[in-house]
Amino acid sequence: MTTLDELRGALGPRIEEDLGRGPASVAGLFPAAGRRYGHSPLTDGWTADEAARAVLLSAVSPDEIAEVYRYGDTAEKLAVLKALPLLPIGAEAVPLLEDALRTNDTRLVTAALGPYSDHLGQEAWRQAVLKCVFMGVPLKAVHRLTERADDELGAMLRAFAHERHAAGRDMPPDALALLALKEA
Amino acid sequence: MRIFDPHIHMTSRTTDDYQRMAEAGVKAIVEPAFWLGQPRTGPGSFTDYFDSLIGWEPFRASQFGIKHHATIALNPKEANDPRCRPVLDLLPRYLAKDGVVAVGEIGYDSMTPAEDEVFAAQLSLALDHDLPAMVHTPHRDKARGTQRSLDVVKESGIDPGRVLLDHLNEVTVAAARDAGVWAGFSIYPDTKMSPDRMVTILREYGPERVLVNSAADWGKSDPLLTLRTAEAMLAAGFDEDDVDRVLWRNPVEFYSQSGRLDLTDVEAGPTFAGNSILRGGS
Incomplete structure (x- = not known):
């Protein structure tokens, strides 16, 4: 996996200059990163x-990461979710994944199921996968x-396939493939 | 025909509206932050609303091929409620967003001292964030409210070319033109302005710096009145270039002053190939 140091190196002097302004300036720099x-x-x-957003997050505390996410627009929230597995924060940011999984924005739901979802409990993870199928x-x-x-996920998918079948609707092929794998 | 609705409250509208708007040629919209039918009682309900304007609503719009931007502000009516005032301190967070193309709607509702203060403070935020300002004119005591708004704009030092004065009518349009601000007209089924009255105003004042919007919200309103105005213009002898100017190029030009208007997705279509407004062409 890409590391923060690699991203920092690829970004060049501008990110060093921004980091030099100190953690207090991250709240202002983060939303402007696109521009x-x-x-x-x-x-x-x-x-x-x-990349710039990931490196900026590495300069602040988990509380500030949560704050950046809370006030972020969709692109900022996606950038936070993408950066999480690179940051030395353990499982502290799981509530951010849970927030993203409560939305109906497919981009946020997708981003919540990246490598950091290793920290997500199995029950929440199954619901998230089923939500993707849905x-x-x-x-x-x-x-x-x-x-x-x-x-258990296999049983949930089987029940969902049954419901779809009863309604005369198709299951997505990737969900059927996963089901077949569980039933093999 | 391509339509840019520079003022519409999509939070209050259904997906049927998005569908009909897309079919009518609406490709871009700006949703200004404003009051809801039910008064808010604290800053938290504002921030959730602002989050929706920069998060969920652009996502909904994108599903219909419509590009959504927002303007953010504490509206004049709720500026009078001291429980809502602390939201002013949270505005800079939102004014830094890519999808925010102006400070608005600001201005007057009842012309109280609290409104004076909040209006001026937010014009100053527009200057700080290098954003244009979108100013609502009051529905009651409108002529005096318009003049007073123009006085406050002048006093603030913001370039009038970066100010849009909205909900104008036959009585208030001249003052806006004289002050050099952009003139916005909200076309409503019964009240603010109708397509035919709009055509008469365009005949008298010309299409320069004029914006036409539906201001559709939670009240009786119609998101297709932009299209109806375009049709009324054509029926009255305006040509397609005039219509394109009022319903596309003018709002693009006004909000492009933010440096944040991104129409990449909607201008890529074959209909407008080689006609990119961001290059300033026509």
């Missing part, structure tokens, strides 16, 4: 603004999907 760093691809699946979010976005999919 300040642009949206172009930077390195290994990260755009410049996403919302049409491709399951390939779910981190360690086949590894974590247990019998």
Whole structure:
């Protein structure tokens, strides 16, 4: 996985200058990152603004990360969720995943199921996967999907497939594939 | 025909409206922060509302191919409630967002001292954040309210070319033109302004610096009155370029002054190829 140091190196002197302003300035710099760093691809699946936001978060406390997320627009929230697995915060930011999973924005739900979702309890994780199937979010976005999919998730998917079948509606092919895997 | 509705409260509208707007040619909208039918009682209910204007509502709009931006402010009516005032301290957080293209709606409701203070404070926030200002004119005592709004704008030092004075009518349009601000007209089914009256005003004052909006909200209103005004303009002999100016290029030009208006997605369509307004072309 990409590290914070790699992102920092790729961003060059501007991020050093921004970090030099101290943690108190992150609340102001974070929302402006798109305008300040642009949206172009930077390195290994990260755009410049996403990378800058990740590095800025590394300068603040978990409480401030939660604050940045709370007042963030969608792009900022997505950047926080993407940065979480890189930050030395343990499981402290799980409430942010839970917030994202309560939304009906497919982008936030998808982002909540990245590598940091390893910290999400199994019950919440199963509900999140089922929510993806329900919302049409491709399951390939779910981190360690086949590894974590247990019998209980299999039973939930089977019941959902039954409901869809009764309504004459299709199941997404990736959900059927996961179900087949659980029933093999 | 492409339509930019520069003032519409989509929070109060259904997906049926989004569908009909998209079919009518509405490709971009600005949703100003304003009051709801039910008065708020504290800053938390404002911030949840602001979050919706920069989060959920743009997502809803995007599902219909419509680009959504917002303006953020403490509205004049609720500026009178001391329980709501602390939201002023939270505004800078929101005025820093990419999707926020102006400070608004600010201005007057009942022209109280509290409204004076909050109006001036927010014009100053517009200057601090390098944003245009979107000013609501009051529904009661409108002529005096408009003049007083223009006085406050002048006093603030903001460039009048970065101010949109909205909900104008036959009585208030001249003062706005003379002051050099942009003139906004809200076309309503029965009240503020109708398509035919709008055409008469356009005949007299021309299409420069004029914005037409539906201001559709939780009251009796119609999000397609922008299209109806365009049709009325064509029927009255205005050409398609005039219509495009009033219903697309003018709002684009006004809100582009924020440096944050992003129409990349909606201008990429084949209909407008080679006609990018962000380049200033026509």
